Amino acid sequence: MKKTVRVVGAIIENENNEILCALRSPEMTLPNLWEFPGGKIEAGETPEQSLKREIQEELACEIEVGSKIEEVTHEYETVIVNLLTYHSRIIRGVPTAEEHAELRWISRDQLNELEWAPADIPTIDKLHKR
Numbered sequence: 001m002k003k004t005v006r007v008v009g010a011i012i013e014n015e016n017n018e019i020l021c022a023l024r025s026p027e028m029t030l031p032n033l034w035e036f037p038g039g040k041i042e043a044g045e046t047p048e049q050s051l052k053r054e055i056q057e058e059l060a061c062e063i064e065v066g067s068k069i070e071e072v073t074h075e076y077e078t079v080i081v082n083l084l085t086y087h088s089r090i091i092r093g094v095p096t097a098e099e100h101a102e103l104r105w106i107s108r109d110q111l112n113e114l115e116w117a118p119a120d121i122p123t124i125d126k127l128h129k130r
């Protein structure tokens, strides 16, 4: 049976209504696909705690986690991902790609021009509509 992992993703928006998109590196699973920065929820953590920790590790900055945007369960070839996405705001630091191949600020109406991890599509659709 496939393992299910619980994952959180941050939708970080700047003052120009652009959203921070992160490119997975060639060495990662789901290589060369765009995603929302974040990662797996560890035992004993709330989704909000995981997101703050992951963003500190991946982007070297501190965020405040806001409302939930979407919950999606997507079945990949080898794993089932349960992805929760949250509006987030940077409260300290400047995002730096500590683990990703690239970071890019993209306006809402151009989000669908990138090639996303499949589990992210429902969140992209929701952001696009607003």
Ligand SMILES: Nc1nc2c([nH]c(=O)n2[C@H]2C[C@H](O)[C@@H](COP(=O)(O)OP(=O)(O)OP(=O)(O)O)O2)c(=O)[nH]1
Pocket (backbone or CB within 6 Å): 005, 007, 008, 009, 028, 029, 030, 034, 035, 036, 037, 038, 039, 040, 081, 083, 117, 118, 119, 120
């Ligand atoms: N962080 C993040 N992960 C996502 C998104 N969409 C999506 O399908 N995923 C998948 C990729 C990974 O399989 C998993 C997140 O785990 P992770 O960020 O700890 O990734 P990882 O490469 O360190 O882990 P692994 O898959 O190599 O075990 O969820 C997303 O928007 N953000």
